[in-house]
Amino acid sequence: MTHVPVFVIISCLGLAFALPVLCRFRPRPAGWLVRALLMLNTALVARVLLFVNHQGTFYYHLGSWPPPWGIELSIDYLGLFTALVVHGVSLAVVFYAQTDLAGEVDPRMHHWYYTLFLLLLASMTGICFSGDFFNIFVFVEIATIGACGIIALKRHPDCVEASLKYLILSTLGSGLILLSLAILYMVTGHLNLRYIAQHMPTAWAAYPLNVNISLALLVVGFGVKAALFPLHIWLPDAHSSAPAPSSAILSGVLVKIYAVALIRLIHTVYGHKLHQMIPVTQVLLLLATLAIFAGSLFAIGQRDIKRMLAYSTVAQMGYIFLGVALLTENAVVGGVTHIFNHALMKSMLFMAAGAVVYQKGFRRISDFHGLGREMPITMAVFGIGALSMVGIPGFNGFISKVYLAIGALDAGRPVYVAVILISSLLNAAYYLPIVTRAFFNQETGPATFRVDRLPLSMKATLVILGGLCIYFGLVPGSLLRLVQKAVQSLLAT
C-alpha cells in the first residue's frame, strides 16, 4: 500500500511515454487507455486515503535513501485531498474530452493531447505528495510544459499566442521559485521540507535578510503561477482560448495546485513564528481582496462566456488566498474547501460552456437568449454552477463562503465578511443574467446548430458534476471532516 502514491505518479508518466509509440498508427484507443488508468488511479488514491485514515500519515523514501539525502514523498491529508480533487476532476474531463476533442483538436493529434494531459496530471499529483522542495520545482516545470502544450495543441492563432505568453510568464515564475529555493538551501543546507523547517529558526536568527528574500521570491513565483491578482494577466487569454477540456483542467485544478504548494511551503517551512515577524499574510490578504473585486469587475465587462469564466477564476483564487492568509482554523478550512468546491464548479461551468460551443458554435453571451429551451440539461447544469458560484445556500459554494466568513470573525476582522458579501453580489451580477437570459427570455438566439444532439458522454459528465455540486452543498460533512484534518496538521507544525 505504501507504494501506491508513487505508482500513481509513475503510471501516468509511463503511459504518457508509451502513448506516442502505442498509438502511432491507431490513435483511437488512447482515450480509452487514459480513462481506464485514471479510473484505476482515482480508486487507488481513495484507497490510500482510507489507509491513511486508519494507519496515519506516512513518508515514502525514493531509492530507499532516507532524508535529508533522498527525495521524500510525504503522504498527508492535504496532499491526499488535493490529489483526490485532481484525479476526480481529471476523470470527468477525460470522459468529456472523448467527444469534445474531436471538434477542437486535429484527430491525428489526440494521442499527443493525452500524452501532455498525463504529464500534467502526473506532475500535479507529484506536487501534492512531494516533500522535497527541489522535487516540487521539477514537477512545477513539467506542469508548465504540459499546461502550455494542451493550450497550444488547438490550431488557432489565439491559442498559440496565449500559450507563449503563459510560457514566458510561467518561466519567470519558476526562475523566481528556483532562486528562492537556492537562497533557502544556502542558509539551511537542506531541501527536504521538514529539515528546512527544523533549521529555519537558526537560519532566521543568523540571516534574516536571506529568509525574507526567499519568502518574497516564493510568494511572487507561485503568485504568477496561481494567478494572484496583479500577476494574473496571462490567465484570461490562456484559459479562454484553450480547448474546453483544457480550460476545465487548467482553471479548475492547475492554478489551485500552485496555491496548495504555496500554502504548504509557507505553513510548514516558514512556520507561524515567522508570520508574526514578516507581514506576508497581510500582503496576501490585501492581494486576495483586490483579486476578489478586480476579478469580478473584469468579469462583468466580458462579452465572451469563456473569458468571463476565466476572470471569475481570478476572483475565486482570491477567496482561497483570503482563507489561507487569515490564519484561523475556520478560515483555512474555508479556503481549502473552496479548492474542492471551485474545482468542481469551474470545471463544470467550462464544460457546460464548451458544450454550448460544441452544439451551437457561438461564445458571445448576448447570443444566449432562450438557450435554456434548446439545451435544457446543459443550461440547467450551468445554472447550478452559477448559483453555487454566487453562494446560494444548498449549493456547495455556500459552504466554503460560510467557513470563510466565520474564520474572518474568529480572526477579529469583520471587514472581510463584508468583502465576501459584496463580492457575492458582484458574482450574482455577472452569473445570474446569463441564466435568466437563457431560461426566461422570450426571444431566441441564432438558430445555428453544428450538431443536433449533445453526445451522451458530455451530458452524463455534466449531470454527474451538477449532482455532486448539490450533494456537497447539502451533505458536506465527510468533505469538511477531511479538510479539517488536513488543516489541523497544517497549522500544528
Next chain:
Amino acid sequence: MRIVNGIAQNYFYFASMVIFLIGFHTMLTHSNLIKKILGMNIMETAVFLFVVSIGYVRGRAAPVVGGEAQQFVNPLPSALILTGLVVGVSLTAFALALIIKVYQYYGTVDADEIMQIRSEER
C-alpha cells in the same frame, strides 16, 4: 567600505544578480519574441550560476568514489542545476516551436506588430 568588501568576496553572487537583471530587462522590454526567449535563457543562466556558486569551494574536487582528492565541493547544487538545465532546454525548445507557429499565423515575431494585427482584426 563594508559593502565593497562584501561584493568583492561574493563576486559570483553579485555577477549572477547582474546577469539576472540583464535577462529580466531583455525579457520585459524587447518586443521581439526571440529576444524575449533569449532574455528568459539569460535569466535562467543567472539563477543556475547562483545555485552552482553556493556549493563551490575553491580548490576542491568532485566527490567520486575511488578518487584521490581529500576535500570535496558540495555536489548537490551542481546535480540540481543539471536538472534545471534539462528543464530549461525543453522550455526553450517549446517556446521556439510556438514562435515558429506564431510566425506562420502572423508573419512576424514582433509582439507589438502582432498586437496591432490583432486589434485590426477585431
Next chain:
Amino acid sequence: MDDVVLQTVTLMLLPFIQTYGIYIMVNGHLTPGGGFAGGAVLGISLILYALTFHVDEAAKVYPRRKAEALESLGALVFIFIGLLGVLGGAAFLTNNTSFLSGQAGTLLGGGFILPVTVAVGLKVASTVVTLFFHLLEEEKR
C-alpha cells in the same frame, strides 16, 4: 551545403565525438557527467551530421520514427528499472548492487546506475535529435 572540407572534417570528427559521448554516458557513476551530458554530446553529433550533409541524408541514418520510439523507450526503461526496486522489496528506484556487482569504483560496480544512465543517455540523444527535426519541419511547412 555541399562543402567538401566541412564534410570531410565532420566525418573525421564524428567517431571521436560519439566515443566521447558514450564514454561520458557509461562512466556516469565514476566521473562527473552521466546520462544527460553524454546523451547531449551524442545527439549533437547527429545534428552536426545533419547540418553538414543534408537533413534528408541524416534522416536516412537516423530515422525520425525510430528516434521517437527510442525516446519513449528510454523513459520506459528508466521506469522499469525503478520498478525493479519495488520488486526487490524496497522503495521505487532502489539500487541493487547484486546486479552488476563488480568492485566499487569500476565500470561494472554500480548496480542499476549503469543501465539507468544508458537509458537516460539514449533518451536525451534521441530527444535532442527529434527536437531538431521537429523545429526544422515546422519551418518548412
